[in-house]
Amino acid sequence: MSTVTPLSWLWEWPHWVPTLLPGLGVALLLTVISCGIGYPLGFLLALMTEARSKPLKWTALVLVEVGRGIPILVLLFVVYQGLPSVGILFDALPSACIAFVWSAAAYSAEMIRVSIGTVPRGQSDASYALSMSRFDTYRYIVLPQAARISIPPLVSLTITMFHATSLASVITVSELMHIAYQQGAIYFNYMTVFTAAAVIYLVITVPAAIFADRLSKRLGGVTSVRQTAFRRRRTPAPIVTGI
Amino acid sequence: MSIHTETSPTETAPDVSNEFVRAEHLVKDFGQHRAVNDVSLSVAKGEVIALIGPSGAGKSTLLRCLNLLETPSSGSLQIAGERIVFEGDNLKRPQVLRLRRHTGMVFQSFNLFPHLTAAKNVALAQMRVLGRSKKEAMDRALTQLDRVGLASKADAYPSQCSGGQQQRIGIARALAMDPDLMLFDEPTSGLDPEVGAEILAVMRALAGEGTTMIIATHEMEFARHVSHRVVVMVEGAIIEEGAPEQVMSAPTHERTQKFLSAVLGR
Ligand SMILES: Nc1ncnc2c1ncn2[C@@H]1O[C@H](COP(=O)(O)OP(=O)(O)OP(=O)(O)O)[C@@H](O)[C@H]1O
Numbered sequence A: 001m002s003t004v005t006p007l008s009w010l011w012e013w014p015h016w017v018p019t020l021l022p023g024l025g026v027a028l029l030l031t032v033i034s035c036g037i038g039y040p041l042g043f044l045l046a047l048m049t050e051a052r053s054k055p056l057k058w059t060a061l062v063l064v065e066v067g068r069g070i071p072i073l074v075l076l077f078v079v080y081q082g083l084p085s086v087g088i089l090f091d092a093l094p095s096a097c098i099a100f101v102w103s104a105a106a107y108s109a110e111m112i113r114v115s116i117g118t119v120p121r122g123q124s125d126a127s128y129a130l131s132m133s134r135f136d137t138y139r140y141i142v143l144p145q146a147a148r149i150s151i152p153p154l155v156s157l158t159i160t161m162f163h164a165t166s167l168a169s170v171i172t173v174s175e176l177m178h179i180a181y182q183q184g185a186i187y188f189n190y191m192t193v194f195t196a197a198a199v200i201y202l203v204i205t206v207p208a209a210i211f212a213d214r215l216s217k218r219l220g221g222v223t224s225v226r227q228t229a230f231r232r233r234r235t236p237a238p239i240v241t242g243i
Numbered sequence B: 001m002s003i004h005t006e007t008s009p010t011e012t013a014p015d016v017s018n019e020f021v022r023a024e025h026l027v028k029d030f031g032q033h034r035a036v037n038d039v040s041l042s043v044a045k046g047e048v049i050a051l052i053g054p055s056g057a058g059k060s061t062l063l064r065c066l067n068l069l070e071t072p073s074s075g076s077l078q079i080a081g082e083r084i085v086f087e088g089d090n091l092k093r094p095q096v097l098r099l100r101r102h103t104g105m106v107f108q109s110f111n112l113f114p115h116l117t118a119a120k121n122v123a124l125a126q127m128r129v130l131g132r133s134k135k136e137a138m139d140r141a142l143t144q145l146d147r148v149g150l151a152s153k154a155d156a157y158p159s160q161c162s163g164g165q166q167q168r169i170g171i172a173r174a175l176a177m178d179p180d181l182m183l184f185d186e187p188t189s190g191l192d193p194e195v196g197a198e199i200l201a202v203m204r205a206l207a208g209e210g211t212t213m214i215i216a217t218h219e220m221e222f223a224r225h226v227s228h229r230v231v232v233m234v235e236g237a238i239i240e241e242g243a244p245e246q247v248m249s250a251p252t253h254e255r256t257q258k259f260l261s262a263v264l265g266r
């Protein structure tokens, strides 16, 4: 595009933004799919790990621990290049979706499980003492409180998953990093293109991180209010509304 | 509607032939530890029982066995004609729920639902368990809150209420289910003495209305003046029971004397 001087990337990177934008689209799509499908699955896995049926519990534990224990990069290679050798073949994008959904499900399952665990025993005791069923106790007492606790970490996880989509470039998914790398190789201006890519990532993640932080503070308020209820504080706590 | 009345329940002594709760040889083991040891207890309709004893005696565990929050290891329990014999893992959910439906429980740490307003705390189980409509449940919630003097807090969250208010909401929540037997587990021990007195006044009024109650408590004056019978528990077993005056002033068991002199400081 232009002659490469040591500092030209400083002002030339904006030219590459339009070229990279379709890649951002793919990255966002991957994030939405991995979290949109992964979190509900994670919720189910979290419930399954608490189940009394041993087979359910162990299936869930294995799925969660394998999903968390194996690096996403390895998961990607296994699905894209490992499974074909046992006769299961996926295109690059579906492979990436499978790996990311699994990963998002595994990590979110753990977060949701921990959140459910932090709801004090006295809450379910009180619910059962009112003759509420196990299902209603979960539905109306335990899960609403667990949800508030798990939302901030899930928002952080979403940002992490967005970052992780860049790994899909190694299995030829044409997301942001893949396009950036190709363009860099063609024009040999890696610094300029990668700067453009970095700026695009930042434009998404910085506001998201600020949002996550605010949300966590706000919900953290609810959490500490929840705890004060058990510490029997006598001064009125701040009014909490919404969410 | 207010229950801040000064009737002494002992004036209206319950008909003890009218047995309502009958626990026989209840045992509860936690692993190696026997928290409730061969407890037999019967309670008449309208009777107020004070359950006293040192910390760790098994008072909470016994109360939790009575509404099956804990499953007794053995023994039997009958409430309002429903009888369950405990042996191994024979307990069926519907049986548990039927028996539990007769009871209401008030906890030492209130255990209000922090994400629901006071009114919803009181209304939720009415809707989910008794199938009352939202409107009816909320109406009754307000009535119950009014009864404990907290109608003005209906829309407040538990965190916006003082400890004493939270405990009164806890009482209203249990009462809204129309229980035949109220179980109180040290309802005032988490509160300042003067706030505790408000709770005791509410309970005294309930006793005056003929509510059947079993109260684990360290409030000896309350036990003496409000209960019909004092039951002393030590190391999981009932070692002595009788009229408050008799147990408090002339305990027969040496362990009771030791306990009373410790709590009464004499
Ligand atoms: N879930 C449990 N698991 C194991 N042990 C328990 C459990 N609940 C109670 N225990 C034990 O059972 C015994 C009786 O406890 P419990 O809470 O019933 O006593 P308490 O009379 O209510 O005492 P306090 O006056 O301190 O409330 C204690 O030794 C306690 O450690």
Ligand SMILES: [Mg+2]
Pocket (backbone or CB within 6 Å): B059, B060, B061, B185, B186, B216
């Ligand atoms: Mg106790």
